[in-house]
Every structure is written in structure tokens, then in C-alpha cells.
Amino acid sequence: MPEIELYLLITLMIVGALVAVHTRYLISAVISLAVVGMALAVAFLYMQAPDIAITQIVVEVLALVILIIAVSIGKEVVDIKGKWETLTIGVTVLFVVIFAIFAYRALADLPPFGSPLMTVSQRYVEEGLKQTGSANLVTSILLDFRAYDTLGEATILFTAILGAFAVLRNIGRKAK
């Protein structure tokens, strides 16, 4: 059973996401999204995962800066107006109910919060320091036991950056 602080953080994240969807100005939406990311970082820290908390907060700050620049450059404001029709609400409720049923069935078999299964990870915890000599267990898993995953992650990042270069290039682009 998770503690009350975690529920508060999750409530804050949901409220932030709802405000981001429903607010009128884009810059307010971006800042509400940052609230979600910051609360996620605090939640990681609360669940004793400082490695992920550091990564989350740093990436969140950088993404916030980039999004604010992108919002402040774009001048046109798109106003989305529409009415909630009966059919739309009906379809939405139907999908939410279906999703809840499947989520309940899928999550019923999970081990309870805070007590993982520890079949493979028990071996990592016991022999991580002995086999790799790395005092930080997360790094020893990332770069020794599961180094293939890190290689794949690096490849994904490389490809994404290459794609950004190709889309955003200034040389060789035809004038509109």
C-alpha cells in the first residue's frame, strides 16, 4: 500500500495534465506540463530512485526550455472550438470502461506495491558489486549486465538526432 504522499503527488500530476489540456494559452499548457514532470521527479526521489530522479529533472528542464522557445516563436494561436455531442461522450465512456476492465484484469496478477518478485534481480543485487566492481548498482546493471539495452538506447538517440538534423537543415532546402 503506497503512502499518502505518493497519492498527493499523483493527484498533482493528474491536475497538471488536466490544466494543460484545458487551458487557453499554449504557454500555460507548457508550464502545466512541467508541473507533471517535476512531480514525477519528486515521486521517483520519494521511491528511492535518485538515478532516475536526476535524469528526469534534467531532461524536464531542458524540454521545458525548448518548448517555451517553440511556443514563443510561433505567433499563430489556434483556437479549437467544438461541442460535446452525445455520440462522442458515449464512445469515450465506452472506451474508458473497456480500458478499466482490461486494466483491472491485467493488474490483478501484479505483486503488491513495494514488494517485487526479485527472481533475477536478487542475483544482480547479490553479485553486482563482486562481478563488476561498480559501487553504484544501477550503473553496473546499465553498463555491464544489460549493456545491450544501453547500446540500443544510444542507437535510438543517435537516429533521432540524425532525423532532427535532416528535417531542420538550412542547407539545400528549397524556398517555399
Added chain:
Amino acid sequence: MKNGMTLIVRVIARFVSPMIMVFGIYIILHGHLSPGGGFPGGVIIASAFVLLTLSFGKEIAYQKLKESTASVMESAGALIFLILATLGIVFGGWFFLNFLPKGEPFRLISAGFIPLCNIGIGLKVGGGIFAVFLTLILFRLLEKGEGD
């Protein structure tokens, strides 16, 4: 954003950005001892350059670190990581064999090739993210008749 921000922001950024950079290098080098590692350290170094870009304007930051240099940094980091992984085969073993001596735990030089991998990933992530940021800043839609 052409000429950067006010004098107050510039002075503070001049003080703070070297410290951010040193903190990023610390996070990378101590990745096998304390929380952190190559990825967050690289992003912290990139964010120091982003702070310079935002406060001093894009021209001055472009003189400090060019887009092509950042791109070379990224590719070099990826190559370091791959070469270290392949050296495991050369030294009689398998891909990603930790071929260096493990050393004494809780020391800065320990854990075999894990610190070197962290340095490679840090170079790759820092260079790559700052290069993408510069590309986004410098991108502009060409008017008709310009360029091509």
C-alpha cells in the same frame, strides 16, 4: 533573442555556467560510485551551453561551440562506446566483456571499463542534445528567392 538578455542575466550566467559544467563532469566521472552516469551528466553539460545560448544570444554561443563540433562530439562518443564493446571480443571473450581489471571498489578508478563507457555516453548525449538545440535555434524558413 538576437542580442541575448539583460546585464544581470549575463553576469549570473557567466558565474553559474562553469559550475554547471563542472557538476556535469563530476556526475559523469562518478557514475559508478554515486547516482548519475553518462546520460544525466551529458544533459547537464548541454544545459550549461543552453544557458549560455539563451543569455548571450546565439551568435556568441555559436562561436564557443559550433554545431558541427557538437555533432563530431556525439559521433565520437558513440564510437568510443562501440569500440569499448568490441574490444571485449579482441581480449578473448564476448561483446561487452568488462576486460579491464576491476580494481578496488569505491575508488574513482575501479569497475573496469564502466567509467570509460560513461565518458563515451556523456560525450554522445551532451553533444547530440546541444546540436539539436542549436539546429532548432538556427532554423528559419527561407523566404521566396532566398537561398536554394
